[in-house]
Amino acid sequence: MDTKKDIDTAETKVTRRDFLYLTTGSFTVVGAGALVWPFIAQMNPDASVKALASTEVDLSPIMPGQSITILWRGKPVFVRRRTEEEIAEAQAVEQTDLPDPETDETRVQKPEWLVMVGVCTHLGCIPLGNKGEYNGWFCPCHGSHYDTSGRIRKGPAPKNLEIPSYVFLDDNTIKIG
């Protein structure tokens, strides 16, 4: 049997027309995609927003037991200088008691300084400090309780308060972001 003849039958033959359809179609899809892209991308955070994406914080005025709230990327960041009791309390918690298990050590770089995004992981409200059943934070919107490490203990929030990326530039300065 002649295989060449088989390929050349009307049904299997690849014609110039097929090639033209395919290339035209591909170019149209790629072109349309390239055209649509800028219209989607323009809604992403722009260069002026990205330029403000890191913030430096001076820690020296904060006494043990005090905390400050600073604005980073339009969101509040809690910086708390924890007391010895708070640290001990946070470290003593059993992992099995936690809805979102995390040790206190993994949530801090230096035990004294707790830095976290002050946005409730439920629906985005700002929790209140020194409140709630676990001596930490309490969200007034839907009643989520966080402990002295900012971990969720009770209420509808699914996750612990988020820890932003930050570095200690020196003992008294951190850079968030």
Next chain:
Amino acid sequence: MSDDYEPQSTVAKWIDKRLPIITLFSGHLMQFPTPKNLNYWWTFGGILTFCLITQIITGLVLAMHYIADANLAFASVEHIMRDVNYGWLLRYIHANGASMFFIAVYLHMARSLFYGSYKEPRELIWIIGVFIFLLMIATAFMGYVLPWGQMSFWGATVITNLFSAIPFFGEAITNWLWGDYSVSGALLTRFFTLHYLMPFLIFGLVILHIWALHVPGNNNPEGIDVVKGQDTVPFHPHYVVKDVLALVVFMIVFAGFVFFSPNILGHSDNYIQANPLQTPEHIVPEWYFLPFYAILRAIPDKLGGVIAMVSAIAILAFIPWLDSSKVRSCKYRPLYRQFYWLLIADFILLGYLGSQSATGIYLILGRLATLYYFLHFILVMPLIGFIEKPKPLPKSISEPVLSKEEQLAKSGQTA
């Protein structure tokens, strides 16, 4: 291809029975019987629709970042240019899109004038078109004010001051327009509102324009009535493909401006923030307004100049009745055709003169060109219909093509 399109799928049938939108679109965008002899001058309708949609989409996106406030507008435009992702591209498309829009609309109008597309029974299509053109002018002018640069500010000052030429109420009207005693932030916010609104009004008029077109159907290069079926082909795929090819060529030119010389059609003074205490040395409108600007300056009287400029546009609406000839296409009007090209040359000359300072020879030429512009419509158009002996019209739109083929065949035999 029948006109009575029947939807095939169950879902399509269900929808179409309740809202015959599929039948509507298929009737008007797919099967619509279109003369088979349309040339590329007929592709500008589709191109203009593309321009309008481009302006609306890029405009919506720019409005997400623009701030209509006298203190913030200029900075927000620079923010778009420097910070917003692809903001430079979107703004350059929008700014050059306005120019491309006017290139296309002038060619579209020139096509109608040459082939007599404004004549019975298509008068209303033409008149709606004149209103679309008028709205385009208003929209483009207001859009040019929004960046609040020097040209924006002083362009707005000059144009709004045209209203002060109105006797007795001039000052009251300009103050009302400004919402102030001079061009200020109050004008900027209302211009932004109207600039946002008008494209949608244009869109509405475009639908009426196409609706009115689809009653008698397209005119054609021969300017004679077509026999449906014998002389027509379905719009899709024949003219969809032709329109798309023309559109691609148009987009190449468009992209050339956007990517290689985005500011060539603009004026560098508009990159200086508006200063109410200093007028730039040369106030020049955007290129597409230059012919009308030349007419404004040609008349040595404030009110007279304004009346002349407004009349130059308004007179277009009366063309269907000013032209006394029964023959539509200039192909068969040997005498009028020459005056047609004279009008086109005159309009281009006016555009050039509008870009020059109105002194000496430029002013004299400007007055002559303005005179001819009006004489063409109120004298030449009505008279030539009576004087001219048109060439014999073909019996069908196929005849010129067939006779050409016959001639070719003959010359082939003799050779």
